[in-house]
Amino acid sequence: MKKWSSVLAASVMALSIGTASADDGKTIYxxxxxxxxxxxxxxxxxxxxxxxxxxxxxxxxxSMYTKLKNL
Structure with missing residues (x-):
């Protein structure tokens, strides 16, 4: 479980770098x-x-490409 927590934390940090928005910043995708x-x-x-x-x-x-392309 610790390994997955580290992987998730690293992914979240990487994804959150480019996801600044006007909301409260308490949600990530x-x-x-x-x-x-x-x-x-x-x-x-x-x-x-x-x-x-x-x-x-x-x-x-x-399917990933299609979904991202349609954002």
Missing amino acids: FYNWTEYVPPGLLEQFTKETGIKVIYSTYESNE
Whole structure:
């Protein structure tokens, strides 16, 4: 679990660098491969940091590209 926490924390920091917005800064969007985050990890992260995580997944590079292209 500690390894996943470190991976998530590093990912969150990397993603949050370019996600500054006018809101309160307490929400991040995390887009990842299906089944890469163990159950309960995002809830634990929110509990420890107060930052809400909106988690979306993709199953292939094509579906990821399509979703990102349509943002």
